[in-house]
Amino acid sequence: DIVVTQSPLSLPVTVGQPASISCRSSQRLIFSDGKTYFNWFHQRPGQSPRRLIYEVSNRDSGVPDRFSASGSDTDFTLKISRVEAEDVGVYYCMQGTHWPWTFGQGTKVEIK
């Protein structure tokens, strides 16, 4: 199985400051169709995960533009330009290129 290593696992941030989360895959994530199926999800306590980003860098409808993502091959990054209080929770990356799809360990974002 592909291992996705996420860092940091805990991220205390100040409101208004930037934040960055990284994921590294144990294998390249380019599918046979040339696309890279890498996603980011946000999970608030007691809620289901909600997707933020698909195919490396595409923001879902309704996701604030303070969220951006980039990456290729094996290295991917999610950035929040200015953290807001509502951004707390756990962020997961996930590769959907190779079955079984695998998730990073999660990054818990909290406000300082």
Place this chain on the structure above:
Amino acid sequence: EVELVESGGGLVQPGGSLRLSCAASGLTFRNYHMHWVRQAPGKGLESVAAISTYGTNTYYANSVKDRFSISRDDSRNTVYLQMGSLRNEDMAVYYCAAEGLAGSLDYWGQGTLVTVSS
């Protein structure tokens, strides 16, 4: 509005069986590959099983292979997860999710809790 509603969770003894259901509405169910993802208490997310449109192909995590079976009934807009030979480590919230965009999980249910304990 898309809604996925899981049911069937509960308390089961080790070695026991349970069938989870996920009823979908607000989407053309037959057009979606469907997945089950689980989350052990206080832990991260783990893909468990997936089924393609028309039920043509099924996929399982190694940890559940030969014990779990995923199926779908497009006439009922429902996906199932038959779980057998349950172990303590299978205890988790089980989410169903719909794959609309390739390689991604567009919609998630609220989850159903499976507790494995004697």
